[in-house]
Amino acid sequence: MSNSELVTCIIEGPIATITLNRPAKRNALSLGMISAIDRHIAALPESVHVIVLAANGEHFSAGLDLSELGEMSAAEGVFHSRAWYEVFDRLQFGRRPVVALLHGAVVGGGLELAACAHVRVAEHSAYFGLPEGQRGIFLGGGGSVRITKLMGFSRVTEMMLTGRTYNAELALQVGLVHHCVPDGGGMAKALELAQRIAGNAPMSNFAIMHTLPLIAEQPMSHGLMTESLVGAITQSAPEAKARMADFLAKRAAKVERS
Ligand code: 1HE
DSSP, rough: OOOOHEEEEEEEEEEEEEEOOGGGGGGOOOHHHHHHHHHHTTTOOOTTOOEEEESSOOBBBBBBOGGTOOOOOOHHHHHHHHHHHHHHHHTEEEEEEEEEEOOOOEEHHHHHHHSSEEEEETTTTTTEEEEEEHTTOOOOOOHHHHHHHHHHHHHHHHHHHEEEOEEEEHHHHSSSSSSOTTTOOHHHHHHHHHHHHTSSSSSHHHHHHHHHHHHHSSSSHHHHHHHHHHHHHHTTSSHHHHHHHHHHTTOOOOOOOO
16 A cells, blocks of 8 residues: 555645544554655645544554564664654644544554644544553653643643543543544534634634744743734734724624534
Protein backbone atom coordinates (compact mmCIF):
# COMPACT_ATOMS: atom_id res chain seq x y z
CA MET A 1 0.00 0.00 0.00
CA SER A 2 1.39 3.43 -0.83
CA ASN A 3 1.72 6.03 1.89
CA SER A 4 -1.03 8.16 0.42
CA GLU A 5 -3.48 5.29 0.87
CA LEU A 6 -2.55 4.96 4.54
CA VAL A 7 -4.20 8.34 4.94
CA THR A 8 -6.91 9.60 2.62
CA CYS A 9 -8.06 13.14 1.93
CA ILE A 10 -11.38 14.27 0.51
CA ILE A 11 -12.10 17.92 -0.17
CA GLU A 12 -15.66 19.23 -0.19
CA GLY A 13 -15.94 23.00 -0.48
CA PRO A 14 -13.98 24.65 2.33
CA ILE A 15 -13.51 21.41 4.30
CA ALA A 16 -10.84 18.75 3.83
CA THR A 17 -11.46 15.45 5.60
CA ILE A 18 -8.17 13.70 6.31
CA THR A 19 -8.77 10.09 7.37
CA LEU A 20 -6.38 7.61 8.98
CA ASN A 21 -6.80 4.50 6.89
CA ARG A 22 -4.93 1.61 8.45
CA PRO A 23 -7.79 -0.13 10.26
CA ALA A 24 -6.17 -3.60 10.17
CA LYS A 25 -3.45 -2.22 12.47
CA ARG A 26 -5.94 -0.08 14.39
CA ASN A 27 -4.47 3.00 12.75
CA ALA A 28 -1.17 2.53 14.59
CA LEU A 29 0.92 5.52 13.61
CA SER A 30 3.91 4.52 11.54
CA LEU A 31 6.27 7.18 10.23
CA GLY A 32 4.71 6.51 6.83
CA MET A 33 1.33 7.56 8.22
CA ILE A 34 2.74 10.64 9.90
CA SER A 35 4.37 11.80 6.67
CA ALA A 36 1.23 10.97 4.67
CA ILE A 37 -0.77 13.29 6.97
CA ASP A 38 1.87 15.94 6.36
CA ARG A 39 1.77 15.53 2.59
CA HIS A 40 -2.00 15.88 2.53
CA ILE A 41 -1.84 19.07 4.60
CA ALA A 42 0.88 20.52 2.36
CA ALA A 43 -1.16 19.76 -0.78
CA LEU A 44 -4.38 21.44 0.38
CA PRO A 45 -5.56 24.20 -1.94
CA GLU A 46 -6.19 27.75 -0.70
CA SER A 47 -9.92 27.09 -0.92
CA VAL A 48 -9.76 24.76 2.10
CA HIS A 49 -10.37 26.61 5.37
CA VAL A 50 -10.90 23.79 7.88
CA ILE A 51 -9.58 20.23 8.32
CA VAL A 52 -11.62 17.38 9.78
CA LEU A 53 -9.33 14.63 11.07
CA ALA A 54 -11.04 11.24 11.27
CA ALA A 55 -10.23 7.54 11.13
CA ASN A 56 -11.55 4.43 9.40
CA GLY A 57 -12.23 1.22 11.32
CA GLU A 58 -13.26 0.61 14.90
CA HIS A 59 -10.60 2.78 16.52
CA PHE A 60 -9.26 6.27 15.96
CA SER A 61 -5.71 5.17 16.67
CA ALA A 62 -3.75 2.63 18.74
CA GLY A 63 -0.88 5.13 18.96
CA LEU A 64 2.71 4.64 17.96
CA ASP A 65 3.35 1.69 15.66
CA LEU A 66 5.25 -0.33 18.25
CA SER A 67 6.90 -2.43 15.56
CA GLU A 68 8.91 0.66 14.57
CA LEU A 69 10.77 1.07 17.84
CA GLY A 70 12.55 -2.28 17.42
CA GLU A 71 16.26 -1.77 17.84
CA MET A 72 16.01 2.03 17.66
CA SER A 73 18.92 3.75 19.42
CA ALA A 74 18.46 6.70 21.78
CA ALA A 75 19.58 9.14 19.09
CA GLU A 76 17.23 7.62 16.53
CA GLY A 77 14.46 7.91 19.13
CA VAL A 78 15.02 11.65 19.42
CA PHE A 79 14.79 12.07 15.64
CA HIS A 80 11.68 9.87 15.58
CA SER A 81 9.97 12.17 18.08
CA ARG A 82 11.17 15.23 16.19
CA ALA A 83 9.65 13.90 12.96
CA TRP A 84 6.28 13.65 14.72
CA TYR A 85 6.69 17.13 16.27
CA GLU A 86 7.23 18.77 12.89
CA VAL A 87 4.02 17.35 11.49
CA PHE A 88 2.00 17.90 14.67
CA ASP A 89 3.21 21.51 14.77
CA ARG A 90 1.99 22.03 11.23
CA LEU A 91 -1.41 20.69 12.29
CA GLN A 92 -1.77 22.83 15.39
CA PHE A 93 -0.07 25.95 14.07
CA GLY A 94 -0.90 25.75 10.40
CA ARG A 95 -3.30 27.85 8.35
CA ARG A 96 -6.47 25.90 9.13
CA PRO A 97 -8.31 24.92 12.29
CA VAL A 98 -8.58 21.17 12.80
CA VAL A 99 -11.67 19.34 14.08
CA ALA A 100 -10.86 15.81 15.28
CA LEU A 101 -13.54 13.13 15.21
CA LEU A 102 -12.68 10.46 17.78
CA HIS A 103 -14.06 6.98 18.29
CA GLY A 104 -12.88 3.70 19.80
CA ALA A 105 -9.33 3.68 21.13
CA VAL A 106 -7.66 7.08 21.19
CA VAL A 107 -4.51 6.02 22.95
CA GLY A 108 -0.83 6.84 23.24
CA GLY A 109 0.33 8.64 20.12
CA GLY A 110 -3.29 8.64 18.89
CA LEU A 111 -4.23 10.86 21.81
CA GLU A 112 -1.13 12.98 21.18
CA LEU A 113 -2.34 13.45 17.60
CA ALA A 114 -5.87 14.29 18.74
CA ALA A 115 -4.42 16.86 21.17
CA CYS A 116 -3.10 18.86 18.19
CA ALA A 117 -6.64 19.53 16.98
CA HIS A 118 -8.46 22.72 17.92
CA VAL A 119 -11.86 21.08 18.41
CA ARG A 120 -12.41 17.48 19.52
CA VAL A 121 -15.67 15.57 18.99
CA ALA A 122 -15.93 12.16 20.68
CA GLU A 123 -18.44 9.49 19.85
CA HIS A 124 -19.64 7.48 22.86
CA SER A 125 -17.41 4.55 21.86
CA ALA A 126 -14.27 6.65 22.35
CA TYR A 127 -11.87 5.89 25.16
CA PHE A 128 -8.67 7.67 26.01
CA GLY A 129 -5.48 6.42 27.56
CA LEU A 130 -1.72 6.65 27.66
CA PRO A 131 -0.42 3.05 27.95
CA GLU A 132 3.21 4.08 27.54
CA GLY A 133 3.96 2.98 31.12
CA GLN A 134 2.78 -0.56 30.37
CA ARG A 135 4.95 -0.65 27.22
CA GLY A 136 8.06 0.55 29.07
CA ILE A 137 8.28 3.81 27.17
CA PHE A 138 7.32 7.47 27.63
CA LEU A 139 5.40 10.05 25.67
CA GLY A 140 7.14 11.08 22.47
CA GLY A 141 4.55 12.85 20.32
CA GLY A 142 4.24 16.06 22.30
CA GLY A 143 1.65 14.70 24.74
CA SER A 144 3.53 15.73 27.88
CA VAL A 145 3.11 19.30 26.67
CA ARG A 146 -0.26 19.26 24.89
CA ILE A 147 -2.28 16.69 26.85
CA THR A 148 -1.20 18.11 30.20
CA LYS A 149 -2.42 21.51 29.03
CA LEU A 150 -5.81 20.02 28.19
CA MET A 151 -6.51 17.93 31.28
CA GLY A 152 -3.84 18.93 33.81
CA PHE A 153 -0.58 17.17 34.62
CA SER A 154 -2.01 15.55 37.75
CA ARG A 155 -4.65 13.65 35.76
CA VAL A 156 -2.10 12.69 33.11
CA THR A 157 0.26 11.44 35.81
CA GLU A 158 -2.46 9.26 37.34
CA MET A 159 -3.62 8.05 33.92
CA MET A 160 -0.08 7.02 32.95
CA LEU A 161 0.88 5.47 36.27
CA THR A 162 -2.27 3.39 36.64
CA GLY A 163 -3.06 2.62 32.99
CA ARG A 164 -6.57 3.99 33.52
CA THR A 165 -8.67 4.92 30.50
CA TYR A 166 -11.29 7.68 30.37
CA ASN A 167 -14.58 7.13 28.58
CA ALA A 168 -16.06 9.84 26.37
CA GLU A 169 -18.27 11.31 29.12
CA LEU A 170 -15.37 11.62 31.53
CA ALA A 171 -13.18 13.05 28.77
CA LEU A 172 -15.85 15.71 28.24
CA GLN A 173 -15.98 16.49 31.96
CA VAL A 174 -12.23 17.03 32.25
CA GLY A 175 -11.95 19.09 29.07
CA LEU A 176 -10.16 16.54 26.95
CA VAL A 177 -12.92 16.76 24.32
CA HIS A 178 -15.44 19.49 23.56
CA HIS A 179 -18.41 17.46 22.34
CA CYS A 180 -19.68 13.96 23.08
CA VAL A 181 -22.19 12.52 20.62
CA PRO A 182 -23.88 9.13 20.05
CA ASP A 183 -22.01 6.55 18.00
CA GLY A 184 -22.41 7.23 14.30
CA GLY A 185 -23.21 10.90 14.91
CA GLY A 186 -19.66 12.17 15.00
CA MET A 187 -19.11 13.04 11.36
CA ALA A 188 -22.31 15.10 11.12
CA LYS A 189 -21.29 17.00 14.26
CA ALA A 190 -17.70 17.47 13.07
CA LEU A 191 -18.87 18.77 9.70
CA GLU A 192 -21.42 21.09 11.31
CA LEU A 193 -18.68 22.57 13.50
CA ALA A 194 -16.26 22.74 10.56
CA GLN A 195 -18.86 24.67 8.52
CA ARG A 196 -19.29 27.16 11.35
CA ILE A 197 -15.54 27.62 11.64
CA ALA A 198 -15.24 28.03 7.87
CA GLY A 199 -17.80 30.84 8.10
CA ASN A 200 -15.49 32.95 10.30
CA ALA A 201 -13.06 35.47 8.87
CA PRO A 202 -9.83 33.54 8.13
CA MET A 203 -7.80 36.20 9.98
CA SER A 204 -9.92 35.69 13.11
CA ASN A 205 -9.42 31.92 12.90
CA PHE A 206 -5.70 32.42 12.46
CA ALA A 207 -5.53 34.77 15.47
CA ILE A 208 -7.52 32.34 17.62
CA MET A 209 -5.33 29.34 16.70
CA HIS A 210 -1.99 31.06 17.00
CA THR A 211 -2.44 33.73 19.62
CA LEU A 212 -4.37 32.03 22.41
CA PRO A 213 -1.73 29.30 23.03
CA LEU A 214 1.00 31.94 22.93
CA ILE A 215 -0.77 34.21 25.41
CA ALA A 216 -1.39 31.25 27.73
CA GLU A 217 2.38 30.98 28.13
CA GLN A 218 3.03 34.70 28.52
CA PRO A 219 3.06 36.74 31.73
CA MET A 220 -0.07 38.89 32.06
CA SER A 221 1.52 42.14 30.87
CA HIS A 222 2.91 40.45 27.75
CA GLY A 223 -0.38 38.65 27.12
CA LEU A 224 -2.38 41.87 27.27
CA MET A 225 0.05 43.57 24.91
CA THR A 226 -0.08 40.61 22.48
CA GLU A 227 -3.88 40.64 22.64
CA SER A 228 -4.14 44.35 21.94
CA LEU A 229 -1.78 44.14 18.97
CA VAL A 230 -3.38 41.07 17.39
CA GLY A 231 -6.85 42.48 18.11
CA ALA A 232 -5.92 45.75 16.39
CA ILE A 233 -4.56 43.98 13.31
CA THR A 234 -7.57 41.66 13.09
CA GLN A 235 -10.18 44.44 13.33
CA SER A 236 -8.41 46.53 10.71
CA ALA A 237 -8.91 43.97 7.92
CA PRO A 238 -11.49 45.01 5.28
CA GLU A 239 -13.37 41.77 5.90
CA ALA A 240 -13.76 42.63 9.58
CA LYS A 241 -15.04 46.13 8.71
CA ALA A 242 -17.55 44.63 6.26
CA ARG A 243 -18.77 42.07 8.80
CA MET A 244 -19.29 44.69 11.50
CA ALA A 245 -21.11 46.96 9.04
CA ASP A 246 -23.34 44.04 8.06
CA PHE A 247 -24.31 43.53 11.68
CA LEU A 248 -25.04 47.20 12.27
CA ALA A 249 -27.16 47.27 9.09
CA LYS A 250 -29.05 44.21 10.39
CA ARG A 251 -27.80 42.05 7.53
CA ALA A 252 -25.89 39.57 9.74
CA ALA A 253 -27.12 36.78 11.98
CA LYS A 254 -27.50 37.49 15.69
CA VAL A 255 -25.84 35.37 18.36
CA GLU A 256 -28.11 32.39 19.04
CA ARG A 257 -29.03 30.90 22.40
CA SER A 258 -27.68 27.33 22.61
C1 1HE B 1 -0.52 -2.59 16.57
C2 1HE B 1 -0.73 -1.57 17.52
C3 1HE B 1 0.35 -0.70 17.79
C4 1HE B 1 -2.52 -2.73 17.38
N1 1HE B 1 1.50 -0.87 17.10
N2 1HE B 1 0.63 -2.72 15.92
N3 1HE B 1 -0.16 1.70 21.86
C5 1HE B 1 -0.63 0.73 22.63
O1 1HE B 1 -0.02 0.25 23.56
C6 1HE B 1 -1.98 0.18 22.22
C7 1HE B 1 -1.80 -1.20 21.63
N4 1HE B 1 -3.03 -1.70 21.01
C8 1HE B 1 -4.06 -2.21 21.73
O2 1HE B 1 -4.11 -2.17 22.94
C9 1HE B 1 -5.16 -2.81 20.94
O3 1HE B 1 -4.69 -3.13 19.64
C10 1HE B 1 -6.43 -1.93 20.78
C11 1HE B 1 -7.14 -1.81 22.14
C12 1HE B 1 -6.09 -0.55 20.26
C13 1HE B 1 -7.40 -2.58 19.76
O4 1HE B 1 -7.63 -3.91 20.14
P1 1HE B 1 -8.21 -4.94 19.04
O5 1HE B 1 -8.53 -6.22 19.76
O6 1HE B 1 -9.30 -4.30 18.28
O7 1HE B 1 -7.00 -5.18 17.99
P2 1HE B 1 -5.69 -6.08 18.13
O8 1HE B 1 -6.03 -7.51 17.84
O9 1HE B 1 -4.99 -5.84 19.41
O10 1HE B 1 -4.75 -5.50 16.98
C14 1HE B 1 -5.02 -5.73 15.60
C15 1HE B 1 -3.69 -5.67 14.87
O11 1HE B 1 -3.14 -4.35 15.03
C16 1HE B 1 -2.66 -6.61 15.46
O12 1HE B 1 -1.80 -6.98 14.42
P3 1HE B 1 -1.98 -8.42 13.68
O13 1HE B 1 -0.89 -8.46 12.65
O14 1HE B 1 -1.83 -9.45 14.78
O15 1HE B 1 -3.37 -8.43 13.09
C17 1HE B 1 -1.88 -5.73 16.41
O16 1HE B 1 -0.57 -6.19 16.65
C18 1HE B 1 -1.85 -4.44 15.64
N5 1HE B 1 -1.65 -3.28 16.52
N6 1HE B 1 -1.97 -1.69 18.01
C19 1HE B 1 1.62 -1.87 16.21
N7 1HE B 1 0.24 0.32 18.63
C20 1HE B 1 5.32 9.02 19.81
S1 1HE B 1 5.34 8.14 21.23
C21 1HE B 1 3.77 7.46 21.44
C22 1HE B 1 3.88 6.25 22.32
C23 1HE B 1 2.68 5.39 22.20
O17 1HE B 1 1.80 5.60 21.41
S2 1HE B 1 2.67 4.08 23.27
C24 1HE B 1 1.12 3.33 23.05
C25 1HE B 1 1.16 2.26 22.01
